Amino acid sequence: MRVLVTGAAGFIGFHLIRLLTARGDSVVGIDNLNDYYSVALKRDRLAALAAEAGGRFTFHQVDFADMAALTAALADENIDRVVHLGAQAGVRYSIENPHAYVQSNLVGHLNLLEVARHRQLEHMVYASSSSVYGGNTKLPFAVEDRTDHPVSLYAATKRADELISESYAHLYRLPQTGLRFFTVYGPWGRPDMMMWMFTQKILAGTPIPVFNNGEMHRDFTYVADIVAGVVACLDNPPPDDGQEKAGGSTKPHRIYNIGNSRSEHLMKVVGLLEECCGKKAVIDFQPMQQGDVPATFADVSAISGDLGYAPTTSIEVGVPNFVRWYRDYHGA
Numbered sequence: 001m002r003v004l005v006t007g008a009a010g011f012i013g014f015h016l017i018r019l020l021t022a023r024g025d026s027v028v029g030i031d032n033l034n035d036y037y038s039v040a041l042k043r044d045r046l047a048a049l050a051a052e053a054g055g056r057f058t059f060h061q062v063d064f065a066d067m068a069a070l071t072a073a074l075a076d077e078n079i080d081r082v083v084h085l086g087a088q089a090g091v092r093y094s095i096e097n098p099h100a101y102v103q104s105n106l107v108g109h110l111n112l113l114e115v116a117r118h119r120q121l122e123h124m125v126y127a128s129s130s131s132v133y134g135g136n137t138k139l140p141f142a143v144e145d146r147t148d149h150p151v152s153l154y155a156a157t158k159r160a161d162e163l164i165s166e167s168y169a170h171l172y173r174l175p176q177t178g179l180r181f182f183t184v185y186g187p188w189g190r191p192d193m194m195m196w197m198f199t200q201k202i203l204a205g206t207p208i209p210v211f212n213n214g215e216m217h218r219d220f221t222y223v224a225d226i227v228a229g230v231v232a233c234l235d236n237p238p239p240d241d242g243q244e245k246a247g248g249s250t251k252p253h254r255i256y257n258i259g260n261s262r263s264e265h266l267m268k269v270v271g272l273l274e275e276c277c278g279k280k281a282v283i284d285f286q287p288m289q290q291g292d293v294p295a296t297f298a299d300v301s302a303i304s305g306d307l308g309y310a311p312t313t314s315i316e317v318g319v320p321n322f323v324r325w326y327r328d329y330h331g332a
C-alpha cells in the first residue's frame with residue numbers, strides 16, 4: 001500500500017510510519033515542522049524514520065493549510081490511502097492561539113479531503129479526539145454520546161472535522177474513518193503533555209502543577225495500542241452499500257473511540273512516575289483549568305467488535321517504558 005501520512009514528524013505519525021514501513025508499505029509523510037514544541041525533537045523523529053525505513057519513506061515539509069503548496073508537494077506521489085494526523089494539538093494553547101486551530105484543523109482538514117476526493121483515494125483515516133465529549137459526565141464515553149458542547153476551540157475544531165467528513169462521505173461517497181484518541185503517551189511523546197512535563201519536573205526537583213486538586217481521571221493510551229488500532233482501521237475501509245437510510249448511517253464514514261478503556265486517577269500515574277524517576281514529586285495543587293475536563297474514559301466496544309481492537313499495554317508497563325526512553329533520550 002502507498003500511504004500518505006500527515007503530521008509525519010509528530011508523535012503518533014512517527015509511530016504509525018514505523019509500523020507501516022516495517023510491514024512493507026510505502027509512506028509519503030508531510031509536516032510543516034512548526035514550533036508549537038521542540039522542532040529538534042521532530043527532526044530527530046524524522047532522522048530515525050529515514051534510518052529505519054530507508055527507501056520506503058519519503059518526506060515533504062509543507063503546510064497542508066496551503067492548498068497550492070500541498071498540491072505541488074504531492075504532484076509526483078502515488079497514493080492509495082491517507083492517514084491524516086497533522087493538526088494543531090493542545091487544549092490550553094487553543095485558548096491563546098485560536099487562528100492556528102482554524103488554519104490547521106479546519107482549512108487543513110478540508111484540503112486533505114479535497115486531495116482524497118480528487119485522487120479518489122480508497123480510504124481516509126483521520127484523527128479526532130476524546131475532547132469532543134466536552135463536559136460529558138456519563139462515563140465511559142460512547143461514540144453516540146452528546147458532542148455538541150465543546151469546552152475548548154480545539155475540541156470544537158475536532159468535532160467540526162467529523163461533521164465536514166460526514167458531508168464528504170455523503171456527497172462523494174469518500175470512505176472515511178474518524179478516530180477519537182484518548183490521552184496518548186509513550187516513547188517519543190510530546191513535551192507539552194502531562195507525562196513528559198511531569199517526568200521532566202520530577203527529575204529536576206521542580207514542582208508539578210496538578211489541576212483540579214488532583215481529582216482528575218484520564219484514559220491513558222499507550223502509543224503502540226493507538227497505532228495498532230489505526231492500522232486495523234486503515235486496512236478495513238467502511239463498507240458502502242450506496243443506500244441512504246433515515247439516520248444516515250450507511251454513508252461510508254464511521255467514528256470510533258481508541259483508548260485503553262480504563263480511567264486512571266492522575267495521582268496513581270504520579271506515583272508510578274515517582275517510582276520510575278526514583279524521586280518524590282513536589283506537588284503544586286491547582287484549580288481546574290479552563291478548557292479541561294475532570295475525567296475521560298473510552299468505551300471501545302465499537303472498534304473492538306468490528307475490528308478486534310484490544311489494547312494490551314497497562315500504565316504499569318507503559319509509564320516505565322516512557323521514562324526509560326525519556327532518560328535515554330536526554331541522557332538523564
Ligand code: NAD
Binds near residue numbers: 008011013034103
Ligand atoms: P503532534 O503535535 O506531535 O503531531 C502533529 C504534527 O502535525 C506536528 O508534527 C505538526 O508539526 C504537524 N502540523 C500541524 N499543523 C500542520 C500544518 N498546517 N501543516 C503540516 N503539518 C502540520 O500531535 P500527536 O500527538 O502526534 O497527535 C496526532 C493527532 O492526534 C492530532 O490530530 C491530534 O489532535 C490527535 N490527538 C492526539 C492525542 C494525544 O494524546 N497525543 C489525543 C487526541 C487526539
